[in-house]
Amino acid sequence: MSAATAHTGTPRRRTLAYLGLSVLGACIGLLFLLPLWWTFVNSLRPGGDTFRYLNPLQWETFFTATPTLSNYAALLHSDLGLATLNSVIVSAITVVVGLAICSMAAFALAAIPFRGSGAVFIVVVVSFLIPFDAIAIPLANLFRDWNLQNTYAGLILPGLGNGMAIFLLRTFFLAIPKDLVEAGRLDGLGWWGIFRRIYLPLSVPSLIGAGLTLFLFQWQSYMWPLLNGTDSQHILGPIALSNLQGQFNVDYGVMFAGSIVLTVIPLAIIIGFQRYFIQSVSTTGLK
Amino acid sequence: MNLLGSEDPTTFAPVIAAFKTKNPDITVKYAQVPFDQLNPTLQQRLGAKDDTIDLYTVDQPRLSQLAAQGFLEDLSTLKEQTKAAVPDAQYSVNLYQDKLWALPVWNSTQLMFFNKKSLDAAGIAYPSIDPAQRMTWEQIAKDGKAAQAAGTQFGLLLEQVEAYYQLQPLAESLGGGSGITGDKMLTTDITNTGWEKAMQWYSDTFSSGLSPRGVGGFQTSPLFTSGKVAYFVGGPWDIGNFAKSDIDWGVAPMPYFAGGSQATPTGSWSWGINPASKNKAAAKKFLEFASLDPAGNLATTDATTIIPANTAATAHYLPKLEALGGAKTTGLANLIAHENTQTATPRPVSVGYIQFEELMGKAFADIRNGSPVDERLKQATQQINDAWKQL
Numbered sequence: 126m127s128a129a130t131a132h133t134g135t136p137r138r139r140t141l142a143y144l145g146l147s148v149l150g151a152c153i154g155l156l157f158l159l160p161l162w163w164t165f166v167n168s169l170r171p172g173g174d175t176f177r178y179l180n181p182l183q184w185e186t187f188f189t190a191t192p193t194l195s196n197y198a199a200l201l202h203s204d205l206g207l208a209t210l211n212s213v214i215v216s217a218i219t220v221v222v223g224l225a226i227c228s229m230a231a232f233a234l235a236a237i238p239f240r241g242s243g244a245v246f247i248v249v250v251v252s253f254l255i256p257f258d259a260i261a262i263p264l265a266n267l268f269r270d271w272n273l274q275n276t277y278a279g280l281i282l283p284g285l286g287n288g289m290a291i292f293l294l295r296t297f298f299l300a301i302p303k304d305l306v307e308a309g310r311l312d313g314l315g316w317w318g319i320f321r322r323i324y325l326p327l328s329v330p331s332l333i334g335a336g337l338t339l340f341l342f343q344w345q346s347y348m349w350p351l352l353n354g355t356d357s358q359h360i361l362g363p364i365a366l367s368n369l370q371g372q373f374n375v376d377y378g379v380m381f382a383g384s385i386v387l388t389v390i391p392l393a394i395i396i397g398f399q400r401y402f403i404q405s406v407s408t409t410g411l412k
Numbered sequence: 413m414n415l416l417g418s419e420d421p422t423t424f425a426p427v428i429a430a431f432k433t434k435n436p437d438i439t440v441k442y443a444q445v446p447f448d449q450l451n452p453t454l455q456q457r458l459g460a461k462d463d464t465i466d467l468y469t470v471d472q473p474r475l476s477q478l479a480a481q482g483f484l485e486d487l488s489t490l491k492e493q494t495k496a497a498v499p500d501a502q503y504s505v506n507l508y509q510d511k512l513w514a515l516p517v518w519n520s521t522q523l524m525f526f527n528k529k530s531l532d533a534a535g536i537a538y539p540s541i542d543p544a545q546r547m548t549w550e551q552i553a554k555d556g557k558a559a560q561a562a563g564t565q566f567g568l569l570l571e572q573v574e575a576y577y578q579l580q581p582l583a584e585s586l587g588g589g590s591g592i593t594g595d596k597m598l599t600t601d602i603t604n605t606g607w608e609k610a611m612q613w614y615s616d617t618f619s620s621g622l623s624p625r626g627v628g629g630f631q632t633s634p635l636f637t638s639g640k641v642a643y644f645v646g647g648p649w650d651i652g653n654f655a656k657s658d659i660d661w662g663v664a665p666m667p668y669f670a671g672g673s674q675a676t677p678t679g680s681w682s683w684g685i686n687p688a689s690k691n692k693a694a695a696k697k698f699l700e701f702a703s704l705d706p707a708g709n710l711a712t713t714d715a716t717t718i719i720p721a722n723t724a725a726t727a728h729y730l731p732k733l734e735a736l737g738g739a740k741t742t743g744l745a746n747l748i749a750h751e752n753t754q755t756a757t758p759r760p761v762s763v764g765y766i767q768f769e770e771l772m773g774k775a776f777a778d779i780r781n782g783s784p785v786d787e788r789l790k791q792a793t794q795q796i797n798d799a800w801k802q803l
Contacts, residue, residue: 173657176627177638180565204421266460274464351453354464356443357421367446372418373649373718375631 161388163187164381168196172378196382204357205383208365213390215277215361216343219284223339224332226285231294232320236306246295253288258348265352274354280361284343290335297331298324333401337394344391362387413440413691413698415683416454417469418447419716426714431701438694451766458483461688466695468686472516472679473759473769476508480763484513485685485692490700497704501758502721506682508761514684515703516721517712520647521751522578522677523744524552524667527564528660530642531555534562539664541743543750548670549582549613552643556622559642567622571632571646574776576769577677578645581757582610584675585668590760591772597762598800600793602772603786610669611785618780625781636661648733648748652717655737663741665751678756680718719748726752767799 167175169192178185200206233239234246264283273279301324309319325332347363355361360368366383369376415424421442428440445453451474457465459481470478478484487494488511495503502516524539524547531538536555539547556567572578580590588606593599601607617623627635636644637657644650645666654661668674683702685695701708709722713729717736720729730745737744762768775792779785 173634173637175638176635176640180640262456265456269460269462274462348449351445351449352456354443354457354462356441364446367448368420368444370447371420372447373647373716375634377631377634 159187165385168378168381168385169193170378171195172376172380175377175381196376196378197386199376199379200382200386203369203379203383204360204365205362205369205386207358208360208362209386209390211359212344212362212387215280215284215346216340218277218281219343220336220339222281223285223287223290224336227287227290227335227339228294228325228328228332229320230286231291231298232324234291235295235298236301236319236324237316249288249291251288252286253292257283257342261349261352265349268353275356275359277359279353280346280350280355280359281343283349284339284346287335287339287342290338293335293338294328294331297328301327330401333398337398340394341391413438413466413689413694414464415440415442415467415469415698416445416465417442417681418445418450419469420444423716424712427702427708427711430708430711431698434701435697438697440698454478454483458686458688463686463688463690465686466689466691467683467699469517470514470682470684472505472682473761473765475506475514475682475684476761476763477766478684479508479511479513482687483684485687485689487512487515487685487696487699490515490704493700493704497706498721498723499752499756501678501752501756505679505758505761514682515699516680516682517703517709518680519719519721519726519752520678520680521719521748521756522581522645522647522666523650523747524664525636525644525646525650525654526662526664527559527636527639527642527644528662529639530559530562530564533564534559534642538662541662541664541747543665543674543747543754546665546674547667549585549667550670552667553613553617553622556642557620560622564642565640566624566635566642568617568643569623569627569632569635569641569645571644571650573623573628573632573780574773576772576776577679577759579610579614579772579776580759581666581675581677582614582669583607584757585672586610587672590757592760592762592764592768597760598764598803600768600796600800603789603793607789608786611779611789613669614776615779615782615785619782623780628777648719649717651733651737651741651744655740661740663737663744663747665747674755675757676751676755677759678752679758680721682721719752764796764800764803767803768796771795771799 163186166187166189170189171193230249234242234249268274268279273282305323306319309323314322345363346361350361350364355364366380366387369380369383417424421444424442428442431438431440451471454468470484475484491512494506494512494515498516499519502519506512506514506516526539528538534555536558552568560567570578583589583591583606586606586609588604588610589601591600591602591607593601618625624635633644633646633650633653635641637654637659639659666676683699685692685699689695702712703709703722706722706724706728709720709725710728713720717733720726730748734741734744759765771792775788778788
């Protein structure tokens with residue numbers, strides 16, 4: 126009898142523990158979402174009301190009964206629209222051209238045996254271990270000499286050769302069986318054919334992962350456009366957002382609305398490609 | 413020609429348009445850099461002799477260092493004209509080693525705003541706008557606590573809680589001086605009795621809960637407009653926004669310590685010419701228009717609430733500013749004119765000001781968060797001296 130109770134009790138206890146953990150996990154997940162939600166709610170309120178319901182905490186801290194889109198309307202009169210468009214253009218070109226360059230570099234390092242490939246690989250690894258901010262100032266001086274200041278090319282170029290993306294892709298490429306390369310060779314494929322017809326089709330998840338790395342580098346770009354002397358025609362999203370903060374006062378409502386706009390775009394892209402992204406990180410080097 | 417600054421483009425649109433009407437052959441293009449990034453961006457681009465900047469906005473206390481680095485064109489030929497056009501404090505802040513390096517465009521002061529509903533609830537009389545009846549910090553702290561007891565969340569809040577600009581007058585009022593002394597203005601003096609007493613008082617306003625610790629930077633005025641603060645010390649730039657808010661407020665002179673001297677902040681922005689510019693003549697013409705020509709200088713304040721530096725422009729401007737607040741700001745023009753000429757205490761002119769301001773900002777932040785005052789001021793002295801050794 127007691128044994129029977131123990132038998133039915135254990136799974137029930139397990140279910141309870143499982144439920145408890147799930148609820149706890151969900152609560153912790155919601156805590157991470159909270160700041161973003163608070164930003165969103167306050168983007169629907171006039172700026173003067175941002176701190177009104179903050180202390181003590183009340184239901185109105187996280188909800189508003191009278192949402193207004195006036196902050197979003199105010200964004201229409203700012204540079205944010207043009208800046209978002211510029212950011213999308215710069216990021217998109219960086220992803221397309223950058224992926225072409227990085228995947229070819231990674232292929233050369235992973236599949237083509239040549240003398241010095243180890244040294245080249247070390248240079249690539251070192252290049253992404255040095256923070257970009259550390260080389261930005263001398264690089265900006267070079268760009269000025271080359272008349273690339275205040276141009277789209279000047280904004281895009283530093284994002285193209287991304288060491289991290291090359292590293293990710295090379296690791297993935299190394300796991301592709303060499304038998305496939307040999308089979309391709311027997312069918313008369315050259316290096317380009319092997320890259321184009323064998324490696325690329327097999328590497329879609331890791332290409333998406335590397336593409337996101339390239340995209341985020343440009344989407345968050347803040348210091349570089351400032352050093353590069355960008356004017357109001359070439360302005361990028363993060364700069365326009367920062368410009369919303371005046372010297373003497375800040376309209377938090379408009380600021381939060383701008384933040385939401387700039388967050389939604391990468392959020393949509395990441396959620397859309399999430400499956401591939403997780404796959405690419407989890408399978409890199411394992412195949 | 414190109415002008416670089418940290419203001420919203422709409423701020424300078426009127427002065428650029430007014431200049432264009434008079435000088436159709438010169439086109440002025442304005443580029444904005446976020447306020448927090450203005451100084452690093454200028455350092456890098458001017459250091460690289462970037463000729464796409466012709467004219468730029470100069471934070472007045474940073475002028476000596478910019479001039480010493482060779483980032484400003486000498487404008488000494490305009491000395492006499494400038495001296496005649498602006499108040500003395502606005503002329504002298506643009507001098508370094510007896511040469512004129514920039515022309516003043518804007519000026520500033522600090523005022524004390526109060527929340528009428530909050531004071532009514534506590535039965536406290538409104539402070540007078542008359543500078544002769546200036547309140548003391550001791551009285552404000554006492555009344556602020558009474559207002560808190562009557563239901564207002566916070567008694568007192570300074571707009572720039574960690575900025576030397578706004579906190580210097582506390583020490584000045586108690587005889588502590590600016591914090592920089594010596595012939596070369598490179599000797600730190602922030603551990604004297606005046607500074608220690610002032611900072612202890614400031615620290616106490618936070619530890620007693622009179623002022624909130626959580627809100628920082630230049631992000632405090634929304635707290636006043638949401639009715640949570642009884643007394644708020646801010647600038648004339650707040651008047652425009654407060655007038656649009658739905659709380660009932662009034663304005664009074666910035667307080668001082670009982671028995672101490674009356675000191676208020678002053679100074680704002682000048683504009684200077686980049687020596688690497690290829691359009692110096694055009695830049696100079698525009699600069700003279702924006703600073704020395706009363707109409708041009710007035711136009712720089714069309715789209716924002718800030719005091720113009722030019723004396724004739726100020727005389728036109730102050731009644732306009734007073735009208736902006738309606739009945740709430742009656743007497744404001746007189747008050748600001750009084751503060752500009754009688755109590756304005758400029759920030760020290762020193763090539764080490766930039767390091768001084770940054771390290772003092774950190775010290776103020778620690779002090780308001782509870783660091784022991786005398787120890788933290790000693791530590792700041794050490795840090796500033798170390799930073800200055802590298803000059």
